[in-house]
Amino acid sequence: MTTLDDIINNSRHDSWFARLKNLQVFWVFIAAVLACLALSLMTDAFTSDRNLFNVARNFAFVAIIAIGMTAVIASGGIDLSVGSSVVLSAMVISVAMASGMGFWLSAGLALGAALLVGLLNGILIAYAGMPAFVVTLGSLSAARSLAMVLSDNKMIWEFGPDHDLLLWIGGGSTLGFPHPLYVLCVLAVVMSLVFRWTRWGQHLFAIGGNENAAVLAGIPVRRLKVSIYMFSAMTAGLAGILMAGWLGSVTTNLGQGMELTVIAAAVIGGANLAGGEGNVLGAVVGALLIEVIRNSLILLGISTFWQGMFIGTFIIVAVAFDRFRNMRR
Amino acid sequence: MSRLVFSGISKNFGAIQALSDVSLSIEPGEVLGLMGDNGAGKSTLVKIIAGNFRPSAGELSIDGKSVVFHRPIDAQREGVEMVYQDLALADNLSAASNVFLGREPLRRFGPIRYIDYKRMNTVSAELFKQLKSETRPRQLVRRMSGGQRQAVAIARTLLSEPKIVMMDEPTAAISVRQVAEVLDLIRRLRDRGISVILISHRMPDIFSVSDKIAVLRRGRLVCRKPVGASSPEEVTGLITGAIDAA
Numbered sequence: 045m046t047t048l049d050d051i052i053n054n055s056r057h058d059s060w061f062a063r064l065k066n067l068q069v070f071w072v073f074i075a076a077v078l079a080c081l082a083l084s085l086m087t088d089a090f091t092s093d094r095n096l097f098n099v100a101r102n103f104a105f106v107a108i109i110a111i112g113m114t115a116v117i118a119s120g121g122i123d124l125s126v127g128s129s130v131v132l133s134a135m136v137i138s139v140a141m142a143s144g145m146g147f148w149l150s151a152g153l154a155l156g157a158a159l160l161v162g163l164l165n166g167i168l169i170a171y172a173g174m175p176a177f178v179v180t181l182g183s184l185s186a187a188r189s190l191a192m193v194l195s196d197n198k199m200i201w202e203f204g205p206d207h208d209l210l211l212w213i214g215g216g217s218t219l220g221f222p223h224p225l226y227v228l229c230v231l232a233v234v235m236s237l238v239f240r241w242t243r244w245g246q247h248l249f250a251i252g253g254n255e256n257a258a259v260l261a262g263i264p265v266r267r268l269k270v271s272i273y274m275f276s277a278m279t280a281g282l283a284g285i286l287m288a289g290w291l292g293s294v295t296t297n298l299g300q301g302m303e304l305t306v307i308a309a310a311v312i313g314g315a316n317l318a319g320g321e322g323n324v325l326g327a328v329v330g331a332l333l334i335e336v337i338r339n340s341l342i343l344l345g346i347s348t349f350w351q352g353m354f355i356g357t358f359i360i361v362a363v364a365f366d367r368f369r370n371m372r373r
Numbered sequence: 374m375s376r377l378v379f380s381g382i383s384k385n386f387g388a389i390q391a392l393s394d395v396s397l398s399i400e401p402g403e404v405l406g407l408m409g410d411n412g413a414g415k416s417t418l419v420k421i422i423a424g425n426f427r428p429s430a431g432e433l434s435i436d437g438k439s440v441v442f443h444r445p446i447d448a449q450r451e452g453v454e455m456v457y458q459d460l461a462l463a464d465n466l467s468a469a470s471n472v473f474l475g476r477e478p479l480r481r482f483g484p485i486r487y488i489d490y491k492r493m494n495t496v497s498a499e500l501f502k503q504l505k506s507e508t509r510p511r512q513l514v515r516r517m518s519g520g521q522r523q524a525v526a527i528a529r530t531l532l533s534e535p536k537i538v539m540m541d542e543p544t545a546a547i548s549v550r551q552v553a554e555v556l557d558l559i560r561r562l563r564d565r566g567i568s569v570i571l572i573s574h575r576m577p578d579i580f581s582v583s584d585k586i587a588v589l590r591r592g593r594l595v596c597r598k599p600v601g602a603s604s605p606e607e608v609t610g611l612i613t614g615a616i617d618a619a
């Protein structure tokens with residue numbers, strides 16, 4: 045007997061292309077490719093090795109954190125404190141290295157500081173049941189302030205005995221590719237696999253989809269949430285270390301407002317702020333698109349004041365697109 | 374031997390007497406329709422069986438063995454499964470992922486352990502086949518009908534070979550055709566020798582699948598009899614208090 049449901053079900057047996065074109069990341073990727081193509085036609089500067097290198101390096105920082113943000117958003121939360129975790133981590137590593145410590149120990153301390161921010165966020169959100177928005181808004185303010193206290197609000201540009209190593213790690217390149225890009229690639233591949241193939245990943249999406257169901261299924265929701273915020277903070281800490289090396293100097297306004305760019309990258313890439321959806325590739329492509337837009341405005345000689353307009357439009361178009369697609373179903 | 378026996382179960386929350394001296398038994402492969410008005414003590418009784426509450430007095434035994442549940446997991450170990458009213462499914466995941474949520478089978482690759490999706494899909498396909506439901510393991514729950522969602526929630530309970538499945542209002546808020554589908558699912562559970570406790574406000578559903586009915590009013594069991602010996606009119610009277618006891 046063929047019922048209406050059968051017909052509906054059968055029509056969902058899509059080809060891989062039909063499935064592909066239903067993915068937001070696919071369209072964002074097309075948009076990024078088109079933007080690149082248009083730019084390379086309009087200006088010779090875009091395809092120059094130097095510029096491509098810069099684009100690849102600049103977007104990597106945002107993309108690394110956007111992967112952490114995707115985990116948080118997919119679990120139904122939000123982390124506004126990442127920009128401040130970036131500066132805290134960068135400040136910890138620079139102060140530690142300036143005082144004569146080696147790179148690896150200082151990097152460990154920097155990551156530890158960032159993880160502590162994540163731990164605190166996670167505990168307040170998961171165990172005290174406070175809204176993620178408020179908690180991370182608080183730590184956004186607190187962590188940056190801590191970075192100021194730590195450095196006495198001074199710029200640090202001398203990193204002790206491992207000075208050159210730090211600059212090489214954050215700003216150097218191997219085989220023509222900037223180091224942050226390598227970090228991003230490794231993180232992206234590992235996290236794509238983790239999201240899909242581990243219980244941690246699967247449960248993260250379950251919490252975002254229906255937290256109550258996750259609790260009833262016996263998933264340790266609270267512990268998992270803490271680990272998610274710690275992961276997000278860790279990506280911010282990692283970016284902070286790399287940015288310190290790239291810039292060669294650290295000031296307390298590093299990473300200011302970065303959380304919004306990161307959230308934008310994750311959302312453009314298909315992360316749903318209502319929870320339950322998001323993917324690593326999308327976050328990376330979203331970050332790339334934002335950087336290409338920023339870069340193109342500079343190359344085309346358009347005032348960078350327009351940057352926010354373009355990115356803002358893109359966020360809204362991406363989410364509106366998602367809306368319309370769901371309505372059609 | 375009875376599958377589940379309550380003897381003299383009472384539960385009070387402070388001064389409030391939620392259940393007083395309820396004694397009841399259920400056989401294997403039997404469907405018990407549990408009815409009562411809001412606040413009559415149905416949920417309290419169910420939560421005692423599911424291990425959410427401990428009774429203030431009285432005893433629970435499964436297959437002749439006295440059991441004490443401290444936590445829901447204790448009840449699950451004794452083969453008691455619960456299908457929640459809101460179904461407790463994650464809409465954004467596939468049917469198979471929901472069936473296995475929290476119990477995903479893992480495979481090893483050297484030191485790495487990863488989820489065995491192939492096994493999840495084959496096992497859930499098998500469960501859906503047993504339930505004669507047209508649900509596909511890879512389908513997202515978001516795109517499913519109410520009946521299919523019930524099938525997923527029920528398949529979830531079957532994963533652990535349960536002895537007793539409790540269902541809280543499984544036919545509320547779904548279409549007429551889907552109600553028939555859900556009632557069929559309940560019959561299939563019964564045919565497998567599973568005892569089903571069905572809580573519902575819908576008289577026709579109770580009378581079409583139950584073997585036995587029990588009515589609670591203000592924490593007391595006012596009726597316990599085979600479904601054939603009662604009628605919807607009598608049950609309505611018992612629920613409202615127009616008939617004192619039967």
